[in-house]
Amino acid sequence: MNDVSMPYETHGRTGQKSRTRTALVTAAREMVANGQTPTVDRAASAASVSRATAYRYFPNHASLLAAAHPETGTQSLLGDDPPDDPAARLDIVIRAFTTLIVETETQQRTMLRLSLEAQDAAPDHAPLPLRQGRAIGWITEALEPLRGQLTDEGLHRLVLAIRSATGIEALVWLTDMAGLSRDEAVDLMRGSARALLASALPV
The missing domain is CATH 1.10.10 (Arc Repressor Mutant, subunit A)
Structure with a gap:
């Protein structure tokens, strides 16, 4: 632990x-x-x-x-011998992240509900322990080879964009609101991550 x-x-x-x-x-x-x-x-x-x-x-x-929280003990999603290519690294992380989300969906949904309820009860409170940004760290680690190609601000904005298109929040919207199957939702989240990375790379 x-x-x-x-x-x-x-x-x-x-x-x-x-x-x-x-x-x-x-x-x-x-x-x-x-x-x-x-x-x-x-x-x-x-x-x-x-x-x-x-x-x-x-x-x-x-x-x-x-x-x-189901993700508490997970420090990295890249494995022991990750590739150097940022696209390949990102794909490894997003695949592992979306698999984790689907496999723990019930727990993730409960945690999301509790997090939102706590925020509603104390909107001016300090950041909630539930939303500690673990996925932000995983995605940032995946994109570390881009440092130097992107500014720190640009890299951070890319990480946030990818995170906004993945995770339990995206899964809930894609399945409950858009009516996609879980497999379709996962494929879309992975495709969105790849597209966001491609759009941010220098031409």
Whole structure:
């Protein structure tokens, strides 16, 4: 598990603490997979952990949701020996990203709903832990060979454009609103990523 640990977990019986944290996160993820809203109290009950102990690991609802997100532990999508060509690198990342989204669609939809509800409840609050921009990092890593060909601002805008055309938000719109099948939606997202990259490259 690559989630950021709370200070409580970094000393003492670290092995037991790691197992307790894993149990809480697993319980929360099972709730998300079932379309339920996980809370620290509910996760503690499901994991047979006391409420007081659970709050030492997750002091609030947002920190638990961030840990329960399906993408939390994934640091890179490029693999061990990625190609140098940015188009090939991007295709690897977008294929892996869209596969992840489809395979965890129920959880992704639940997290999207919870994220939007939290934002509506506190629109002026700090950025939500759920929207930590992991996909932004994956896409940026894919396009690193373009540094020097594009300005930093231009590269960032390209990454944002590609992210806006992929992910759970795009999948929901393409399937629920546009009526595409999941395979059609994935093909369109991958094609959009390729087209956006091609349009941004210097002639």
